[in-house]
Amino acid sequence: MRWTLKPKPEASKLAFLQKSLQIDEVVATLLLQRGIETYEDAKTFFRPSLEHLHDPFLMKDMDRAVARIELALANNENILVFGDYDVDGTSSVALMSTYLKTRTDQVATYIPDRYDEGYGVSIKGIDFAHDNDFSLIIALDCGVKAIDKVAYAKEKGLDFIICDHHRPGKDLPNAVAVLDPKRDDCNYPFKELCGCGVGFKLIQALASKEGKSVEELTDYLDLVATAIGADIVPIVGENRVLAYLGLQVINTNPRPGIKAIINQVKKDILTITDVVFIVAPRINAAGRMKHGNYAVTLLSETDYNLAETYAEEIEAFNTDRREADKRITEEALLQIENNNEQEGFTTVVYHETWHKGVIGIVASRLIETYYRPTLVFTKSGDSLAASARSVSGFDVYNALEACAEHIEQFGGHKYAAGLTLKVENYEAFKQAFEDEVSRTIDKNLLVPEIKIDFNINLAQIDGKLWRILCQFAPYGPGNMTPVFMSEDLKDTGYGKCVGEEDKHLRITVKQPGSDKLVCIGFNLGDKLHLIKDNQLFKAVYTIDENHWQGNTSLQLKLRDLRE
Known part of the structure; x- marks a missing residue:
């Protein structure tokens, strides 16, 4: 591992922020590293609000997309909502189709088969739309490079609206509208939306034309937060607002499909990490092992009992996925060695x-x-x-x-x-x-790099710092969990390897003048020799909370150790 200590912020900026917010050097440094330099910046960061979302009509072609959908609604046209088979795609399709169904019955969904059709807009999907009298296709999380496919659809009298977030090629498809913040000619202020995020901006624009506020679309944010987490997009700017508020929906009033997944794993409060590692893999498993339609059906279902049944099916797909993943990884590693x-x-x-x-x-x-x-x-x-x-x-x-x-x-x-x-x-x-x-x-x-936010003394780690760090969440690209380093550490004599095959390291450390802190280092069992016999060592870690037998305490999650 390469340890890289981030440079200290400018002294003047540090002093200004400490005074403005009445905070210590550690917290001020962490904020400045995230581009937060003023009281107003901090207020926006710590209190994400729907008011911070941009006007959807700032996105290139949004007016054209809205006009075409309103025409379709007025003429009672059949609309096909088309999306990719991963979490972002299926969440997008569930979001768009459930919204449109509040305004028309003439809506159907289409997810391409991963094995028969492959990624993105497909000829088979266009033929399905043509054969079943659809006149408008809304493609989500795909389509920005589907120039030939969109041209084929046009020959058959089908219009396309594309909501994508992937990088466009040199030319754009000849669609009615191409919504993609990464278009060179798009001046939308935030470029890092996921596909479901672009879809949300479209329903925000449609709702505004009806005189509805964005607050009335809050129920859709559980889908958007799930897609943001699964697609590993930066959790900054608009994504931070959507993820933060979407997590609130997930933890208070999620749609039946997401609630059924959460109840399977018996988790009380979900973080964005839980979304990434618990919810997303299950939704993804449908498209990986069977068909993405299963995911859309689960995420669109309004009856909880039915959603529970669908979630059980998807859990079985996820079990199959884990087994295949383990076997193929072993075969691939063997191939590399051989x-x-x-x-x-x-x-x-x-x-x-x-x-x-x-x-x-x-x-x-x-x-x-x-x-x-x-x-x-x-x-x-x-x-x-x-x-x-x-x-x-x-x-x-x-x-x-x-x-x-x-x-x-x-x-x-x-x-x-x-x-x-x-x-x-x-x-x-x-x-x-x-x-x-x-x-x-x-x-x-x-060589894998650990970026270290701050060199800290153990005595600075307390409940107050932990409570502030909790407010930095949701974490993700652009706002990663703060990583700390401490030097001159000593094991109190109880350090040992734990877990299967002694893979993990559990130690209790202290520094001169500090209280003891328990540390857990996953897959660091081979570093036990560094902490033996009263040796001094340094560690890189994140701060976490440990819950054990009704007791709660702070602990360090070790990332690496050195002499």
Whole structure:
């Protein structure tokens, strides 16, 4: 691990913020690192409000999208809501379709089959719309690069509205409206919405034309918060508002489908981390293992008893997903070892039988072992399909773009992408990708980095600091959980390895003048020797709360240790 201590803020800014907010140096530093420099900035950060959302009509083409949907409603047209099969896509479809159903009965949904149709707008979906007398398709979380597909739809007399958040190509589809904050010609103030977030802005605009306020759309925010968490978008600006308020809905009055998932795992209060690791994988499992329609059905259901039944089905898919993920990860690691491919700048593996629904998860698992930009390929029809994942700081989308001559199609983000290519191009692509990454990557990025917010003394860690840190949530990209470092630590003599195969480390530490603090270090069992025999050591950690037998205490979650 590379330990990087963030630079201290300017002394004048630090002093100003400490005085303005009556806070100590630790909290002021954490705020300045997040771009919060004034009392007003802090008020917006700590008290997210719907008032902080931008006018949806600032988004390019929003007026055109609203006008076309209002025309469809007035003429009683059939509207097809189309979306991707992941959490962002299925949440978007559930959000848009349930909203439109409050205004018309002429609404249906369509999720492409991951295996038969692949990602994004599909010919099969357009044919379905044409054959069933739909005249308008609203595509969510996909479509910004579907130039040929939208042209095909136009030939069949179908109009398209696209709500996407992926990077557009050089040209845009010839749709009625293309809502995407990442368009070069879009001046919308916040660029990092997820697909469901763009969908929410569209229903906000539609509702405003009816004279309704955004407060009347609060019930949809559980879907938006779930998509924000699952899609790993920055939780800053508008996303912070939507995630913060959406979590309130999830924890007080979630829709039946989300409530059924929460009741399965018997969790009282969910954080955004719980959404990412508990709710999202279950919703995702439908599209990975069976079909995304199951997720839309669950998220749209209004009857709790039915939602419970659907949630049980999805739980079974999730169990299958976990088993496939574990098996394929083991096979991929073995393939890397057998082929002696541990030394390059990339990890690229392929097996024709690997389950297409879990290769993205497997790519993330491989990065945990070999910290490099990673692609996992499987057979998909006559082509090969892959999921790409990257390491922090490296843009895998740009690297794929540089290898475009070998690729049939690709799309995605800086850290996650998908692509297809012809079987005969696999080896050439693999070499081109290795060459491109080796040429462009900063070699430091191949070692995992821990960014440290503050070097702190244990005596500064108390209930007051913890309560303030809780108000920094929801955490995520752009607002990560604060990471602290402390030096001159000493184990009180009770440090030991715990857990299966002694993988984890549990120690009780103190510094001169501090109280004792319990620390847990997952997968740090091999560092036990660093704390033995009264050795002094330093640690990097986050602060957490431990609940045990009715007692609550602060504990440190260790990230790494050093002499």
